[in-house]
Amino acid sequence: MTGTEALEGRIVALTGAGRGLGLQIARTLLERGARVVANFRSPSADLEQLREKFPELVLVQGDIAEEEAAIELVAAARRLGRLDAVIHNAGIARDQLLVRMPVEDWDEVHRVNLRGAFLLSKHAVKAMLRQRYGRIVYISSGAAILGNAGQAAYAASKAGLHGLSATVAQEYRSYGIRTVVLAPGLLDTGLGEALDEKIIEEKAGRSMLGIGSGTQIAATAAFLASADADYINAVIIRADGGLVY
Numbered sequence: 001m002t003g004t005e006a007l008e009g010r011i012v013a014l015t016g017a018g019r020g021l022g023l024q025i026a027r028t029l030l031e032r033g034a035r036v037v038a039n040f041r042s043p044s045a046d047l048e049q050l051r052e053k054f055p056e057l058v059l060v061q062g063d064i065a066e067e068e069a070a071i072e073l074v075a076a077a078r079r080l081g082r083l084d085a086v087i088h089n090a091g092i093a094r095d096q097l098l099v100r101m102p103v104e105d106w107d108e109v110h111r112v113n114l115r116g117a118f119l120l121s122k123h124a125v126k127a128m129l130r131q132r133y134g135r136i137v138y139i140s141s142g143a144a145i146l147g148n149a150g151q152a153a154y155a156a157s158k159a160g161l162h163g164l165s166a167t168v169a170q171e172y173r174s175y176g177i178r179t180v181v182l183a184p185g186l187l188d189t190g191l192g193e194a195l196d197e198k199i200i201e202e203k204a205g206r207s208m209l210g211i212g213s214g215t216q217i218a219a220t221a222a223f224l225a226s227a228d229a230d231y232i233n234a235v236i237i238r239a240d241g242g243l244v245y
């Protein structure tokens with residue numbers, strides 16, 4: 001199988017699909033023939049529009065850091081027959097120098113980025129064990145590998161995904177369950193756009209290729225969720241244009 005064929009008919013659950021990179025991943029998956037079950041938190045006109053174009057898109061609203069939302073997302077996929085792949089894209093940042101960072105911000109970033117990933121993994125793996133097959137893609141960040149001043153909570157929570165991914169892969173290696181971390185650099189989507197212009201300029205300068213495009217990262221995520229990526233397991237894929245300091 002190659003190209004779009006490797007995604008045709010696959011059932012993929014995705015978090016944080018309302019805007020930004022998540023919306024672009026949903027669109028790419030649908031265009032390539034996957035059946036998508038998408039979690040979103042805030043109402044999204046863009047997502048509704050996407051459903052008009054692809055009526056088979058299943059939308060499930062919820063805060064992915066709450067267990068009920070993970071259970072509902074996985075159940076919605078199973079109602080379609082199976083769950084081939086999960087992409088945990090939902091993520092937040094509360095940037096602040098360490099000494100000024102309120103503990104509430106640290107907790108909230110970890111709640112969404114890491115607790116959300118744990119809950120989704122737990123319930124997705126339960127479904128995947130039954131079919132003895134599955135893929136989990138965790139969207140991390142270059143900040144988790146290299147660190148980033150002002151992003152202690154964000155970088156630490158994303159680095160937690162790396163340990164989670166490697167561990168899930170080891171625990172369920174004999175059940176056909178694979179994991180992968182996709183770590184983008186600075187992108188032209190929500191979290192990247194929200195940064196101060198000076199910081200954007202400084203961060204973009206750290207990548208040999210400057211700012212990355214959400215559409216390219218969406219295509220990479222779609223590939224990782226496809227059958228073409230079946231031999232990729234328990235690794236971190238950096239898609240950051242070559243980050244250097």
Ligand SMILES: NC(=O)c1ccc[n+]([C@@H]2O[C@H](COP(=O)([O-])OP(=O)(O)OC[C@H]3O[C@@H](n4cnc5c(N)ncnc54)[C@H](OP(=O)(O)O)[C@@H]3O)[C@@H](O)[C@H]2O)c1
Nearest residue numbers: 016019020021041042063064090091186187189190191192
């Ligand atoms: N943009 C970058 O430069 C960059 C670089 C590296 C990695 N990433 C990662 O890529 C992912 C997407 O980033 P982005 O730029 O697309 O950010 P974004 O535009 O801010 O989108 C984040 C998405 O996550 C959703 N979300 C947040 N908390 C949630 C929760 N508790 N439950 C369900 N959904 C929730 C948001 O929903 P609401 O609309 O309800 O807030 C939104 O749809 C994140 O994991 C981010 O860390 C981004």
